[in-house]
Amino acid sequence: MPETMPTVAILTALSLEYEAVLKHLTDVEKREHRRGTRARLGRLPGTPWRIALVNMGEGTLTAASLTERVLSWLEPEAVFFVGVAGGLKDDIQIGDVVVASKVYAIHGGKQTPDGFLYRPEAWRAPHRLEQAAKDALGDKAHFKPIAVGDVVLADSESEFARHIRTSYNDAVAIEMEGAGVAHAAHLAGESALIIRGISDKANPDKSTEDAGGSQPRAAANAARAAVAVLHELQPKATASQPRDSDPRERPFRSSTDAPTYGGDHIDFRGSTFPGPFTAKSVGQPPQGDGQ
Structure with a gap:
């Protein structure tokens, strides 16, 4: 594929998340960094994007x-971190998609004679990406903060769970890598x-829910949401932009090229989408497994 195609990196922590994204790509090629990191580069049909897909593994430091x-290495215009998380709120259901409006790193602090004083860090979603996501997904996703730490939460009544509820009360989901991704992108000046x-609901039923297939379903929904956002997101303005155009605005594709919807409702909680994006845009992965 042409090296001049604009690139977005999609990072995952689990193999099932990686496979959920890979199913949407065509013309896939393998790349290997000199230090061993591997990537799959492929086209996302119906968009101008080349996708660099990397399965990083688990944990904030690795991320x-x-x-x-x-x-x-690959100099993408943006990074998407796509996969599964545990829900922290009663109105966030299994299968729902959360786009992080803010990412909390929850383990910073200082131990004092008066107790542990928390010193969290937080990164907000880049405005350009969040706007594209809101246009693409609307009320089909939750735009809320998430909490990130190196702990798998499987007890909603634990001291750790109570700490999250009191100190990060607006967080609706918890996972283990997003803060590392957000911090590295911030330091690099990228989005x-x-x-x-x-x-799962980050409670004792986590293992049962995982065994029932909730992880592949949630990963597939997150991948499809990411694809929808990339159909809406336009590459940054280039030198080919007309000289007399307003530098504060970027031309969009015609409405006939924009993602369309096959129904009035998308149920992210189902194993399938009863009224999803059309096959022309992001409804169905291309034929083949992208291998």
């Missing part, structure tokens, strides 16, 4: 290190968007 590597499908 931060490999995000920086991908940014310097990162976190998109998570809810696979």
Whole structure:
């Protein structure tokens, strides 16, 4: 594929998340960094984007290190972190999609004689990416903060769970890598968007829900949401922009090229989408498995 195609990196932590994204790509090629990191580069049909897909593995430190590597290696215009998370609120259901409006790193602090004083860090979603996501998904996704830490939460009544409820009360989901991605992108001056499908409720039923297939379903919903956003997102303005155009505005494709919807409702909680994006845009993955 032409090297001049604009690139977006999609990063995942789990193999099932990686496979959920890979199904949407065509003309896939393998790349390997000199230090061993592997990527699949493929086209996203119906868009101008080349996708660099990387399965990083789990954990905040790994996410931060490999995000920086991908940014310097493949030079994407933006980074999407796509996959599953645990839900923290009663109105966030399994299968729902959350686009992180803000990412909290929840483990910073200082131990004092008066107790532990929390010193969280937070990164807001880049305005350009969040706007594209809102146009693409509307009320089909939750635009809310998420909490990130190196702990798998499977007890909603634990001291750790109570800490999240009191100190990060607006967070609706929890996962383990998003803060590393957001921090690395911030230091590089780049944009990162976190998109998570809810696979469990971060409670003792987590194992049962996972065994029932909630993770693949949530990963597929997150991947499809990311694809929808990329159909809406336009590459940054280039030198080919007309000289007399307003530099504050970028031309969009015609309405006939924009993503369309096959129904009035998308139920992210179902195993299928009863009224999804059309096959022309993001409804169905291309034929083949992208291998």
